[in-house]
Amino acid sequence: MPIPTLDAFQVIGDPSRRKMLMLLSADSLTINSLADNFDMSRPAVSKHIKILQTAGFISIEDIGRERYCSLKKDGFEELQAWLEYFDAFWASKLKKLETLLNNKLPN
Template identity: 50%
Template sequence: MAKGKYSVDCFQALSDPNRREILMMLTKEKQNINAIADNFNISRPAVSKHIKVLYDSGFITITTQGRERYCELQQQGFDELKEWISFFETYWTKQLKQLEVFLKTRHAKK
């Protein structure tokens, strides 16, 4: 699959459990960076680096409201992931269909 327009591969972004947890947190509502950082036992700069990876991979957007920066899920970031999964779903569906035909043919010959 071709790399998308984002500077970080979606699988690289999802490889870290902290980043996956941030994404799960953002399914409830957009949150400011400090609120996100309060949920982790790592430094705020480390959380900021995780957020940057998620931003660079297109999974989140960051908007500024006053002095706060808010993170929110972005649909487009999941497109590369959906495309990859869809490719293999189609592949396995085809393989299973061929197996089904083979087994029916074999059974009919007996």
């Protein structure tokens, strides 16, 4: 069976999960304190957190019966790499335009 790795893009496609990441950018939070910021039930938040963890967006440290979530770089890097590919596209497009202009106006 394939390792159940998650699609980073699909994972951040969910607005609730993005909001969770935003909240965690301000502070490390437990599942419950995270859930306070949402309308959904705590188990729903718990599931989202598991997804975010599996996809490498957060790490979790167990302290007693609490679980502290904090941001983790891995997940973000995958997105970054993808965007950088297209950055290169725009850059090369700009370069082609330059060349074109230079050839059209060789004065």
